[in-house]
Amino acid sequence: MGRLTNWSVSRLLSMPSLAVVTLFGLAGCGIIEPEKAPPACPEIIVLKEAQEMTRFQGNGRDLTDVTFEASINNFVGGCKLDEETGRLHNQVVVRFELNQGPASDGGAQFNYFVAVATQDRKILSRESFSLVAPFEGNRTSVAIVDNIYPSITLGRGDTGEDYIIFIGFELSRSELYYNRTKL
Structure with a gap:
């Protein structure tokens, strides 16, 4: 030419x-x-009632009884389709922010969950994760980032858009009630 x-x-x-x-x-x-378009990834939703956690010492519910407060304040996700197996491999990065309360023993331990569901909210899988956050020195707040890798076997004709990934703190009944009173 x-x-x-x-x-x-x-x-x-x-x-x-x-x-x-x-x-x-x-x-x-x-x-x-x-270029081949990337696969459609599932929507990621942090459950409003399980987005925050306030942990109290004992049965008290006064401000002086708070050991720590935690929140899920950010997340990002991506996915990759294995065309041979039909599995959608997801990566979700979750950021937690924790604040030490007056009744703290110097650290915070908590559990959170990740659940994969269909668009009609039928739970297909659920997994729990445990994290520990030390408040070292005179620090009263700390941020933790955790990576999780849920995978989904896609049904015939399904894409990632046919699924939802839910994230939230595992709360006791009293912690859930406390959160509902704040909403």
């Missing part, structure tokens, strides 16, 4: 419809292959 001169480039640019038609035509014939 010959070299394009300034005249031929400017002439080509003055005929945009011809250039666009030619490029689309080449792409349609497979001469220019577009």
